[in-house]
Amino acid sequence: MVKVRLPRVEWSPVELASRLSRRGIRFNFASGSPDPGLVPLSRIREAVEHVLSEYGTGALAYPGAGGFKGLRVEVARYLRDYLGVSADWRDVIITSGAQHAIKLLAQLLVRRGVRVYVEDPTFYETLAPFRFQGGRVVGIRVTNNGMDIGQLAKAADEGGVVYTIPSCHNPTGVSMSEESRRELVKLAEERGLVVVEDDPYTILSSNVLRPLRALSSSVIYVGTFSKLLGPGFRVGFVVAPGWLRGSLERLEQHDFSTSTLTQLVVYELLRMGVISEVLDKARSTYKSKLSRLIEALNNYMPGSLQFNPSCGFYALVRLGVNAERLLRTAVKFGLTYVPASRFFIGKGPVDSARLSIGVIKAEDIENGVKLLSRLVKDQY
Numbered sequence: 188m189v190k191v192r193l194p195r196v197e198w199s200p201v202e203l204a205s206r207l208s209r210r211g212i213r214f215n216f217a218s219g220s221p222d223p224g225l226v227p228l229s230r231i232r233e234a235v236e237h238v239l240s241e242y243g244t245g246a247l248a249y250p251g252a253g254g255f256k257g258l259r260v261e262v263a264r265y266l267r268d269y270l271g272v273s274a275d276w277r278d279v280i281i282t283s284g285a286q287h288a289i290k291l292l293a294q295l296l297v298r299r300g301v302r303v304y305v306e307d308p309t310f311y312e313t314l315a316p317f318r319f320q321g322g323r324v325v326g327i328r329v330t331n332n333g334m335d336i337g338q339l340a341k342a343a344d345e346g347g348v349v350y351t352i353p354s355c356h357n358p359t360g361v362s363m364s365e366e367s368r369r370e371l372v373k374l375a376e377e378r379g380l381v382v383v384e385d386d387p388y389t390i391l392s393s394n395v396l397r398p399l400r401a402l403s404s405s406v407i408y409v410g411t412f413s414k415l416l417g418p419g420f421r422v423g424f425v426v427a428p429g430w431l432r433g434s435l436e437r438l439e440q441h442d443f444s445t446s447t448l449t450q451l452v453v454y455e456l457l458r459m460g461v462i463s464e465v466l467d468k469a470r471s472t473y474k475s476k477l478s479r480l481i482e483a484l485n486n487y488m489p490g491s492l493q494f495n496p497s498c499g500f501y502a503l504v505r506l507g508v509n510a511e512r513l514l515r516t517a518v519k520f521g522l523t524y525v526p527a528s529r530f531f532i533g534k535g536p537v538d539s540a541r542l543s544i545g546v547i548k549a550e551d552i553e554n555g556v557k558l559l560s561r562l563v564k565d566q567y
């Protein structure tokens with residue numbers, strides 16, 4: 188008889204929906220992966236070959252804490268050139284994607300009872316590590332201008348951590364206004380709040396404000412290459428303020444999970460200038476796919492959209508029927524999405540669904556929404 192009590196670890200609704208999407212799905216509104224047509228496969232092949240011939244077995248050595256120096260320098264350059272963020276390369280810590288970064292940050296910043304203020308709704312998967320640490324998660328309303336900073340100011344009287352996705356929010360698609368960004372940074376300074384900014388999508392859009400980190404070097408910034416180069420690389424990073432950096436580097440030694448091989452490949456891709464090669468097409472493709480989604484929702488499911496998505500991959504809708512139950516039927520018709528009630532902090536509406544334009548083909552979006560609306564009507 189094992190005498191260990193396991194903590195509760197739940198399945199993510201995103202993982203469950205992604206599993207369903209693996210079997211012959213034409214209308215995949217579930218996945219947060221990038222459009223396969225935009226992943227620069229031939230350049231990646233070149234980079235992999237170069238890394239193996241240049242570094243040999245060195246490319247398969249254990250990674251050092253904090254990440255490969257060359258990549259940290261390239262990331263600092265990328266932040267400056269594409270996101271208007273200035274950071275010393277020593278403050279850049281490479282992680283296995285943003286998800287790993289947030290898990291490490293949760294381990295360092297959150298103990299039982301520490302308050303964690305988040306947008307309500309927010310991305311379930313990055314919320315999970317804060318909850319796992321025993322944090323007291325406090326949901327703050329989201330408007331079309333992002334997190335309601337007035338409500339945050341009322342709630343955050345005890346200090347704590349603010350976890351935010353200010354740009355192209357997952358799952359609502361909204362972005363925080365300039366005014367709210369300034370208010371948030373000011374509030375954090377006044378109250379001693381630690382702000383964690385999760386920012387996978389700013390890079391994919393040309394009409395987004397600069398990250399919060401550009402306004403204040405106290406903000407902990409989390410970035411990723413998943414949405415531009417492919418999530419299978421598992422390469423992301425944190426820009427950490429001085430007080431955090433050493434602990435973060437040392438904590439990474441607990442898992443050694445940043446792959447040396449993929450760090451080197453991403454380093455080569457950055458040096459080869461692949462980001463600027465793919466950026467224009469990625470920005471115009473996602474912009475047009477999101478517009479198509481919004482237009483189709485307005486035409487075929489009027490009133491279902493809960494927010495005005497401005498960029499990124501996502502839109503949050505209310506279906507009017509139980510989203511988990513409908514998904515089981517939808518899969519049989521070749522359509523998936525992510526039931527989104529668990530993205531809410533309290534008990535979320537059971538008819539919420541997150542629709543993503545990541546992998547679905549642009550020309551399938553309208554028919555996908557038409558099919559979804561028909562499936563919803565058939566439920567009545």
Ligand SMILES: Cc1ncc(COP(=O)(O)O)c(C=O)c1O
Nearest residue numbers: 219284285286357411413418423
């Ligand atoms: C807001 C947000 N944070 C983090 C992640 C995870 O990114 P990564 O693949 O870098 O772990 C995602 C992926 O969808 C996301 O939308």
